[in-house]
Amino acid sequence: MTAPQPRRNVQQIPAYVPGKPPTPRTDLVTYKLSSNENPYPPLPGVISAAHAAVETMNRYPDMGSAALYAELAARFDVPLEDLAAATGSVALIYQLLSAYCEPGDEVVHAWRSFEAYPIAITTAAAVGVPVPLTADARxxxxxMASAITGRTRVVLLCTPNNPTGPALTQTEVDAFLAEVPSDVLVVLDEAYYEFVRIDDPLDAIGTYRRHENVLVFRTFSKAYGLAGFRVGYAIAHAPVAAALRAVSLPFGVSSVAQAAAIASLEAQPELLDRVEGLVAERERVVKALAEVGWDVPDAQGNFVWFDLGEKAGAFAAAADAAGLVVRPFAGDGCRVTIGEPEANDRLIEVASAFSKD
Known part of the structure; x- marks a missing residue:
């Protein structure tokens, strides 16, 4: 008897490897620096809004996310019909490929980049076209423009790039878009955009206004510290946003997540003060690493990248011995979140003692 079998592409989906939590120890405080989480707890007002939403958990959430859409539309001056919410910006990637890719269609993306890209592409039965990063991890x-063919349906631009860190400039993106056919969708995946501090920064929303094939993905998980609630949003021209909503999981964004996201937007000045603190810590860490001989790529997220090749596992083990859990990528390197100052100090100590040779 033949057992039921999933589609062939499902059997080929690579596994997503989440950041591991630290093992509790009695000799020192341990820190999780493996998932790019915001180390600060939610603000009191955000917690209050979430608690209030919990009191109506017997009711379904607003499937249309009306209050959240209204807040986003007012904040970014975009039409309501140009918005789509989902369970984190990663869900939007799945939805976009589901809506626009036939089996065998191509999706161009940089590599190494966000680990979920090959997973989502394979899930959609599409074909990934990974384009190697430059020598400076950009x-x-x-x-990528040369990799676009008649089968290309989507290009994914991760900026800042996770896990390596550099962000794209407006000049770079404008020149790239001039080479992209108008029927190819270009995603500006900006999960970490609040942390960018460069000359000529990308104005993703302004770029979407000028190009009907451009859409922006953002999340509340990183700068806003709502990783546990899973809420992200897309800004796209109405037909694209409608397609994203059409293939979304009904009632996917919970009432608690919507309430916390709205409260976070209302508390944006306080939250962005925290982002400034993390950016300052990032710059302190990068400077200290340079002083001990590390040349890390331009860090524009809330993390730094160590290009270690086959020594990625050894570096992760050295960090673990110091009470730090980092995210190794076998054969490539390690991504380390900017966390609490004590955790960052320990990272600098580990990096100082680690032999790259």
Whole structure:
């Protein structure tokens, strides 16, 4: 008897490897620096809004996310019909590929980049076209433009790039878009955009206004510290946003997540003060690493990247011995979140003592 079998592409989906939590120890405080989480707890007003939403958990959430859409539309001056919410920006990637890719269609993306890209592409039965990063861990936009074919449906631009850190400039993106056919969707995946501090920063929303094939993905998980609630949003022209909503999981964004996201937007000045603190810590860590001989890529997220090749596992083990859990990528390197000052100090100590040779 033949057992039921999933689609062939399902059997080929690579596993997502989440950041591991630290093992509690009695000799020192341990820190999780493996998932790019915001180390600060939610603000009191955000907690109060979430608690109030919990009191109506016997009711379904607003499937249309009306209050959240109204807040986002007012904040970014975009039409309501140009918005789509989902359970984190990663869900939007799945929804976009589900809506626009036929089996065998191509999706161009940089590599190494966000680990979920190959997973989502394979889930949609599409074909990933990974384009290697440049020597300084940036998107090679010229090579990505050359990789576009008649089968390409989507291009994913991760900026700042997770896990390596560099962000794209407006000049770079404008030049790239001039080479992209109008029927190819270009995603500006900005999970970490609040942390960017560069000259000529990308104005993703302004870029979407000028190009009907451009859409923006953002999340409340990182800067806003709502990783546990899973809420992200897309800003796209109405037909694209409608397609994203059409394939979304009904009632996917919970009432608690919607309430916390709205409260977080209302508390944005306080939250962005915390982001400034994390950016300052990032700059302190990068400077200290440079002083002990590390040349890390331009860090524009809330993390730093160590290009270690086959020594990624050894570095992760050294960090673990010091009470730090980092995210190794076998054969490539380690991504380390900017966390509490004590955790960052320990990271600097580990990096100082680690032999790269």
């Amino acid at each position: 998107h090679d936009l010229d090579a």
